[in-house]
Amino acid sequence: xxxxxxxxxxxxxxxxxxxxxxxxxxxxxxxxxxxxxxxxxxxxxxxxxxxxxxxxxxxxxxxxxxxxxxxxxxxxxxxxxxxxxxxxxxxxxxxxxxxxxxx
Numbered sequence: 001x002x003x004x005x006x007x008x009x010x011x012x013x014x015x016x017x018x019x020x021x022x023x024x025x026x027x028x029x030x031x032x033x034x035x036x037x038x039x040x041x042x043x044x045x046x047x048x049x050x051x052x053x054x055x056x057x058x059x060x061x062x063x064x065x066x067x068x069x070x071x072x073x074x075x076x077x078x079x080x081x082x083x084x085x086x087x088x089x090x091x092x093x094x095x096x097x098x099x100x101x102x103x
Contacts, residue, residue, distance in 0.1 A: 015040050020048040035060075035067055036101050043094065046086060057083050068101070075100060 014022035
């Protein structure tokens with residue numbers, strides 16, 4: 001079975017459930033979690049595991065800086081700012097973060 005249909009399919013299903021335990025187990029089966037998927041994991045962690053949420057966000061921002069072609073300081077600032085606004089304006093902040101990843 002291909003990664004898309006097997007391990008990755010289980011991971012995507014786990015993301016859809018929002019169950020962090022299932023997400024972590026499914027992610028462990030993957031060779032790599034994409035930046036886009038890691039962002040979705042951060043969104044779940046915000047609700048499910050506040051104790052490790054900030055660390056996950058810091059790791060995500062680091063990955064964004066390293067992996068995103070053409071990243072600028074302004075984009076990094078925008079990402080940090082969007083994560084900070086997430087509790088007060090979740091939909092707008094999520095859309096901004098997704099937009100940054102897909103640039």
